[in-house]
Amino acid sequence: MAISVKQMLEAANAAVPKITSDQAAEMIKNGNTLVVDVRDAPEVAASGKIAGAVNVSRGMLEFRADPESPYHDKAFDKSKTVILYCASGGRSALAGKLLKDMGYENVYNVGGFKDWSGAVEK
Numbered sequence: 001m002a003i004s005v006k007q008m009l010e011a012a013n014a015a016v017p018k019i020t021s022d023q024a025a026e027m028i029k030n031g032n033t034l035v036v037d038v039r040d041a042p043e044v045a046a047s048g049k050i051a052g053a054v055n056v057s058r059g060m061l062e063f064r065a066d067p068e069s070p071y072h073d074k075a076f077d078k079s080k081t082v083i084l085y086c087a088s089g090g091r092s093a094l095a096g097k098l099l100k101d102m103g104y105e106n107v108y109n110v111g112g113f114k115d116w117s118g119a120v121e122k
Contacts, residue, residue, distance in 0.1 A: 008094060008097075009090060009093055009094065011097060012093040012094050012096060012097035012109075013093050013109075015096070015097045015100055016084075016093055016096030016097055016100060016107055016108065016109045017108050017109070018089075018093075018108075018109050018110075018111060019083070019108045019109070019110050020110070021110060021115065021116045023108075023110075024083050024108070024110045024116065027081050027083060027108070028052070028083070032079065032080050032081060033080060033081045033082075033083060034054065034075055034076065034077070034080045034081070034082050034083070035050055035052055035053040035054065035082075035083045035084075035085075036053065036054050036055075036056055036061075036082060036083070036084050036085075036095070037049045037050065037053045037054070037055045037056070037085060037086070037113070038056060038057065038058045038061060038084055038085070038086045038091050038092055038095045039055070039057070039058075039086050039087055039091070039113065040057045040058075041055065041057065043087060047113065049113070050085070050113070050116060053085075054073065054075050056073065058086070058091045058094070058095055061095050061098060061099070062098065062102070064076055065098075065099060065102055065104070066102065078103055078104050078105070080106070081106040081107075081108070082096075082099060082104055082106065082107045082108070083108050083109075083110055084096050084099075084107070084108070084109050084110065085109070085110045085111060085112065085113055085116055086112065086113065087112055087113055087114075088111070088112040089109060089111035089112050089115075092109045092110070092111065093109050096108070096109045
């Protein structure tokens with residue numbers, strides 16, 4: 001049975017808690033946190049990213065997050081808290097669900113870059 005984007009987003013939002021920029025800042029302050037910007041490179045080049053965030057486009061996330069992949073990024077560690085964001089919150093919700101499906105337990109969606117960038121230093 002086919003699934004729509006709306007259904008995928010509903011499932012992702014049900015699986016991945018949405019947090020505020022203040023909650024994200026507190027998690028970062030507590031340490032052992034990975035912040036992931038899942039926007040595409042041209043978006044990041046045009047607007048910048050949150051300080052300390054790793055940019056991994058949504059299409060490469062599985063490959064960077066899987067330790068068995070030749071493209072694995074060592075910043076990805078299942079013991080870390082992972083905070084995701086994109087332009088408006090949709091891709092980061094889907095990315096969070098994917099990471100949960102891959103065994104990452106502490107995954108959060110802070111939503112859109114514009115929502116967060118005003119609250120923290122870039």
